[in-house]
Amino acid sequence: MISLVLRRGALSLVTLFLLASFIFFATEVLPGDALDVSLSADEIAMMPPEVLARRRAELGLDRPILERYTSFLGGLLRFDLGRTIITRAPVADIVAMPLRNSVALAGLTLLLALPVALAIAMAAAQAKGRLLDNAVSGAAIIGYSIPEFVTGLLLIAVFAVWWPLFPATITASTDDPLSVLLAAAPLAVATTIIGSIAYLGRILRVGLIEVMAADFVERLHLSGIPRWRILWLHALPAAMIPGLSAAALYAASLVSGVVVVELVFAYPGIGAELVRAVTRREVHVVQAIALAAAVCVVLFNLAADLGIVALDPRTRRS
């Protein structure tokens, strides 16, 4: 059991190492160096060659690629994410607070969406093929067909413009306490929750319907075991497994959703930081944000993997 946990943990570390390498090579090696992509062609043309060379040396760009790669990895081990190209500010300082805010938004979404999705899935699976189930399936398909920024805008149009209950954009600032920030962002939270419920509800419904048709459910039914016991004690743990297997996908889509929603509501998270960094070609900031997101997804996935191990004794064979 312990060895299994350690092995999964080690696998996650391997994945993270590969991801870090991928992020480094995709952003820094091809097709030009960090300075080329951070400055426009005009700027480079206007700079005297010796200034350009000095900037290169300052940034370490004159060193061979492998050396830069190893120092990049070494920096990661020391939680040193480097400095920005233009302002030379530490990347970690720029990313830290927005990351905290985004994680809080995603965590709150998961916390609220999961029970709702579960309740909806259970109700729909119980009524399979009937009106309620069809309504839920229909709502789910509409739910994940509408991009988050459209959902967000519709919520703003209805609840901020026509019926001004909530503010359209968030006035709180990056460093505010989380409680202040989240309290100021009801529409943003609602937007991410709607997407999550559609996604989770769909997966859980399919899993439940599959399990409710399983042989062991039929045996229990034919033994006269009460329906609530079959559903809660036998079917539900089994139905969670396909949901947990899709956890990495869900986590990744949640992060993507959060990025977009932050832009719609001007929520001070990594979304806004990311867009700013990409448009300014701040390579180190993009790297840091991509890495932070990957760490979150990998950790979430690790937790889900261990959840599967806890639910399914068949996976415990070492």
Added chain:
Amino acid sequence: MTALLRRPAALLGLLLVATHLVVAISAPWIAPFAPTSLLDAPLEPPNATYWLGTDDLGRDAFSRLLWGGRVAMLVAFAAGAVAVLGGALLGLFAAHRRGSFDDVLMRLVEMKLAVPTILFVAIFVTGFGQSVPVLIVAVGIIQMMGVVRTTRAAGIVLMEQGYVRAAQLNGESGATIILRELLPNVADLMAVEFALRASSALLLVSALSFLGLGISPPTPDWGLMVEDGMALLESEPALVLAPALCIATLVLGINLAAEGLSDALGLDAARGGGG
């Protein structure tokens, strides 16, 4: 096909997709104004001349709406095609070959799953610049990894079938086995995957455009139009809501058609979704 048409939801989906396709293709002929021409009247409310009004630069919103799906749809369908063709060949090759090629490919797929799609494209755009070909390749690669997973899983099941065994025993080449025995049997799956990947690519592309990382101005695009119009939501809601509605109905149409298709073919669409 008849089984598909018997489902009202699937039929609605096909109608939505067909309408959007026809409009997008015929936009140059049916749009009353050129989508990028600056008319002299900015921020006109909807009227008989400008059906949806004009935007802050004085461009006709209705004309831009008709044009606005073209590039996004081009990117989505091209990326979907890249994803399905490349993904199916890679997935089937991995199922046929197994061994270390399969291991490495699956590690790559898992790795991609850990990078949120928007960040994946952001990394690409940072490295390669912002253009339609870069978008097609980046979005195609993202979607391809999901297709690799499903077709590989299907391929592994097929490899156990007697007819594949018989072909192997007769010494047929790997290419013959993949193209002759495996590929025709994942055609159904590929059709459904194409629809799912295209819809997911479309969502991604419009979100990217909205963020300013996708299609660049002044190309008329729904995602960009939503972004531009956001500040004017209160005064000119049509500028935002019309393109938003277009994106939603197109994606919904593809998803409904995909669901109907996979139902009719006896496949499980929910498993293939996302990614």
Added chain:
Amino acid sequence: MRWGWMRREVAVADPVLQVCDLSIAWCGPDGRANRVVDGVSFDLAAGGTLGIAGESGSGKSTLARALLGHCRAGSAITSGSIRLDGDDLAALSEPELARRRGRLMAMVPQNPLASLTFHMPVGRQLEEVLRWRAGLSASAARLRAVELFGQMGLPEPERLARRYPHQLSGGQRQRVVLACAIACDPLLLVLDEPTTALDKTTEAQVLDLIRRLRAARQGAMVIVTHDLNVVADICDRVLVMQHGRIVEQGAVGTVFAAPREAYTRVLLGAALRVEEASRASCASRTAPGPALLEIAGLGFRYARPSLLRRAPLGPPILDNIGLTLARGEVLGVIGESGSGKTTLGGIVTGLLAGQAGEVRFDGAGLPGLAARRTREQRRRIQMVFQDPLSSLNPRRRVGDAVMRPLRLFHGLDQREAARRAAALFEDLGLESALLSRFPRQLSGGQQQRVAIARAFAAEPDLLICDEITSALDASVQAQVLDHLAAMQRRQGTAMLLITHDLSVVWRMARRVAVMQGGRILETGQTEAIFRNPANPYTAALLGAATRAARAGQPELVDTKG
């Protein structure tokens, strides 16, 4: 035994269960109702054991579930009644049925592994029935569960109760579901294919347990099975079903001795009768010709999947196998699932490569995997697979399947290949019009004959047949085997006939090898081994396979009384 004092006083003549004109229909996707049980009527007295026999698709499992008042989603009882202990189950509401299930009627489901909740220890699953159906307290249920497991002959019941279903053997799982079903001592016990997943030794033990349970209790038992040998072994009445209807019913001795209906005769015709002369219908050289296939010291293990790809080997699947096969000879290889017989076939055909020993073909060493063999070796060794549908590409016309080896190995052009394919079809009793059909448009028997035609198209010297009749109906099996024998006689092909069905070997092969646990137990003339098995395992296999035939003999009818 605890249930001894719980016997119910029921007059023997009074039927416990009365099924009258029962019909069950599935509603198809096109809205048309499809009757799977059609006008079925029968009675069952207390203490009686009824066998419901039929092939897959005969509606026997649907009928079994209906005896508990249950129809799977999409199906419904359309007419008739099921009277159990005075009530008509067809007319009761779901809560009323739930109150009776487990107590009045109980079911032992078909697949014990899938029928037990995989994430719950088996002890808790039995305790659940005892608490919620028998009304015991938590502590009483725990004690009683261990006691019941002990009565089921499960070893170390207390430890076993804490284990998960996947950690038990097939026989143990069967005993667990049996314990759950009899936990409340039901009046009617329905067993659906209770021994299908088990090997013959375990089957005998489980049937023994069922027999003891029956002796200890007064209720009625219904056993649903496709295996007439099981019916002969344990039932006193039999009901034969085909296409949802009852073809024939009566006392087991009477029906098996003198079946009135043609279908019953077909089913019984497949039963093994070693008293009669062997009907080995394949041509087999009597004079020992030159050896075509020589296997010596063959061993095989699967590589365990491993993170580091060092791939340590698993337990031995084949161990020191030695066999020889002469040109034109037909050798039967019999054994149960897990005996390694399919692995042996896979190694000869080149799907797998053994790690130890040597395989020689026509005097030359035979490389392991097919890809390493010469084209000529690949042509000369062909295979027919178990599942006829999966052995043909569903997206290609069946003519393509037969023409491919003709073009690949004999270099024929399209027209010539089509002509030869048509000739092969004719040899196998298939119309040439079928060449342009897709596999799904053919029946199972036709599909398997196409697969045989594909194998013979290469004009092989050695044909490996792996369980080629086990997926087919009894009536079709004989036809396919007859065509195969005719082709074998015409081409003088040597055959390795791998099967668990002893009657197939009896019918086709003069010589037989018996496998168990990856070893060959004995090899010899089929008639000699089947009449006087030297090995106790072979004797057990033969004993199990000849029960149906023995049940039809007069002296056995008498002892059954």
